[in-house]
Amino acid sequence: MMMKNINTMNLIEEIKKDTEEIIEKNQVAPITVEGYQAYIENGNRLQFERQYFERRRQLVTLGLALLLDDNNLSNIRMLEKIMWEVCNEYTWALPAHLDYGGEAAYDRDSPYMVDLFSAETAQTLSELVEIHGNSFSQIVKSRVESEIERRVLKPFERKEWEWEHLENNWSAVIASCIGMTALSMLKSQQERQEKIIKRLSISFDSYFRSFENDGVCEEGIGYWIYGFGYYCYFAEKYQQNYQSDQFLSEPLLKKIAAFPFYTQIGNRSFVPFSDAENPELPSGLISFCHRYFQVPVPFLDQATSLHFDHCYRWAHLSRNLLWTGTVENEQAEGVHYFSDAEWLVANFKEEKVVFAAKGGSNNESHNHNDVGHFIFGSQEELLLTDLGAGEYTRGYFLEETRYSILNNRSLGHSVPIINGCEQIAGDHQAEKVEFTESADGFRFSMNLEGVYGKESQITDYHRKWQWVKDEKMLFLQDEIHFNRNMNNKVLQNFISHYQPLIQENKISWKGEKCQVDLFFSDKLDEARTIREEYRTHQGDIREVYRLVLSAKKLTNNYKRKYKLQVKEN
Template sequence: MTWRNRVIEKLRADAAQLEQEKVTEIDFRTYREFMTNGEREAYEQQYFYRRKRVTTFGLMLYVCPHDMHYVSLLENEIWQICNEFTWCLPAHLDPDREEQSYTMYLQTNHLAYTVDLFAAETAFMLAEMVTMYKERLDPFLIDKVAIEVDRRVFTPFKQQTFHWERAAHNWASVCGGSIGAAAIYLIADEEERNSILTRVNETMKYYLSGFQEDGGCTEGYLYWQYGFGFFCYYADLLKKVEPVNLFHDPKVKQIALFQEKIFLSDNHIVNFSDAPPHAAPMIGFTHYLHQQFPEVHLPNKYLARTEIVDHCGRWAPAIRELQWYDDRLQGSDWPKQNYYLKESAIFLSRKKEGSFAVKAGHNEEPHNHNDVGQFILYGKNQVFLRDLGAGQYNKDYFNHNRYQFICNSAEGHSVPVIDGTCQQAGKEYRGHFVEVEQKYDIDRLLMDMSQAYPADVRLLRELKWMHTDQPVLQVMDTFQFNQAPDSLVESFVVADLPYKCKEDMIVLMGEEVNLEILYDRESWEPAIERKDFINHSGEKEYFLHIVFNCNLLQPMIQADITFRIN
């Protein structure tokens, strides 16, 4: 069975199930929950469930264009979305708009709306649906969509500027691209449309400014899929109606090449920042990028997800997975090679027997974690030294309490703790690669991490990656103090695996291979603790936290710890 047939089979089953399920409207208390206790989950579950329904029925109408049953199901879902109180998530609301006072309403004589990621996406989705299916949908509903998109998105956009218009991250491309796409579909007046597209094109410049020349996405792989995806959806529509081709920017090509530079193996990814440990390439999107830039690697199709409707029920990427997929294109394994993203300060070595990735950077990156010097080690279908990735999003996750979450704090990363002090948040806390040597069977990286700590310390981290049949990673940290510290801890975050301790070695037991951690037992005292955190999906996830306490505190200290896969 082809990938496309598997996708359609899954869509058909999902549509049948969704049709049988009862839909409840979001009640007032659920809406107010974020404002009262900072929780997002209950509201967003219902909000995104509605989007999954409309997207699934819309996709089935694309697959079965003459099935009037799907027309009826789709019309009902569109109608319900048109009647929602807001298309914006409560976590993103401007309280002076949706929740304006009666007095303010009397002064302005109109309802005001916030335009966030999801309000803009909703406008794009509905505009595209009513254009694609204009011969089948009720004309009244088509007009209703045009009215709702205008008053909820176009009018607020024309009346003011938004913070995301100058953002150097995914908000710019998703919000701007969605509004631009909706305008292309719904606004017939050329002057009005061009006014919107001119602003959107400027926003896209800000989005691209968030990338270095090497095209690396420090937000994480899924935010690359998300933000760059919407950039491409808009750029594709724009060049069909205007003499403007955003793909001609040289940086866009480098961003398109980022995908193949961030996978450890198969569906295991380098999940620095707010990213999950596993991800699937969007195969239709990748085929489109390959058509724009033939250098883009085509991955194996079995790695691609067949559930094209994501957890947010996004229409734009889902429909393009079907439209852009080309069954004639064949894929292959991720290339076994090195990638050094100098400006983004990320290094990845992907070899047959194992993979290794490390980052420098600073601690004010988009979706930042305090993680200068963090690294990941993978071997034989097992991530041993891991990154916890994204935690569960709530109000505290994005305010001053962000680094109370272990997945965001330096405590949840494989970096030292000096005098009881971890790395802090801020652009001034940073590191950089001093040397990067790449040879046939060994890579050597030297990183200066001195500025990543508030303490007066000179800290160099040297990593030697020996990618032989039994890969070895040697980590050597050299600390130079003005005077001996009161404490020094080497900290490592590893997978939740069975382990045993030997005289000068800790052995983690994977399914296919083990990881041996070798250390100097005279200088360092190990301790192992099983910990947990709540991941992005709201599930409790466990990991092992291995710390080595320094026994010989002096002005100059060297830690030499070796990780051997066998």
């Protein structure tokens, strides 16, 4: 462990470079009607969102540039032009979050939809005016404040919103943005400000119900950054305004703040369960968690890049510039078990082995049908992996189509297909989950019959992992019993971005840094490889390989034990 002062010069240089480019082009990024039409016609989100977030990049970059130099008149005038065009937008919400009817038109209340991004836009604009208001012309300031009132604050005050009761990132992000907006804009309206902030407790209570005592964000590390990050930004701003720790005193916050540290599996990689990506952590947020909550934090060596977040959120980026500071650099080592979420994360530096597995349920926020799934590899490279979040389209969030997408269905995870059945979505969970650790290693086991449904014909399914320290070997054991005497078919399924090499009694995945070997009996199982394609969160098509081990004999009782090891290349 060592103390390290995190340098922000890289971020400052990026801000200066992008500012020069924006000033030189002297053009506000357009947002055209075609993006709105594309979502209604075919559910495509990216066409609109690329334009929307490019404009937000311009907005935020110039706002950051003024933090570095608040006397640059060219920057001020260009920022005013961008702010004016943001005020001219049809709506600050994304098309994916708007209501629309059978006439292929968005609801007339779309300009007043309070979603994640309308709230973020209000927070950005209000804080820009709060910080740089003396530099802006009165017409721009008045317009900005009027649009924030019209589009966000008054709609929020007029009615109860569904997101106030969602137990996920929505309740945290939107409420935090509204709270920060009220703190920035309503300084002269104390009673109204206090009333708004008091109401936010409904949303914050909803958000914290998504956590158990172990502090796991079941939505994945990216949504920890989003939901918990925005909550911290609001809570700190409230503390500065009212000299009160009201929103920072809950003991659970410390557990949540430590979540990234215990799920870090490499210098810049994290357990990729659920709709996770492999994001960079905001250095400002991490510095705040370390300083305020006194928790261990993941490895940081410089301020997070201007481009780490394709949405270019002001709250993240401004805090990265202003809050990034000294942290104790260390990495988690050994085994950490999250007993409520039923996640096990093992990080063995000496052996250069990383393993994680999960129980839980198939009814989680941003759910994947992945109970009993695991990942395996080294700190530098996962060979048995998780696909993480897919491309967000309309179909991605519809119950009837979500589990036809490889990222989300159990076929895209390292769990078996049993009698042609994948796991089913809903309130189905692992049972009899047990974890034990000793000097010799650990054992992690669970029963999975409840997540497959009746058509699988399962009466009992016990899955167990065992790490044997002296052998540097992971053992995977499956034992399945059926309610019929014959014709039961089990297909083991292992997911990797690397094509496996099938040999006699051994399968190898060779990556760039390491190799994973799986030992099996070719007398019992037949091995084959199936190449699949899926879409990443950015919409790119990527290949993935499913290794399938199918039992050569149909049976009433199925029992297999596989050995897995990691070797350096």
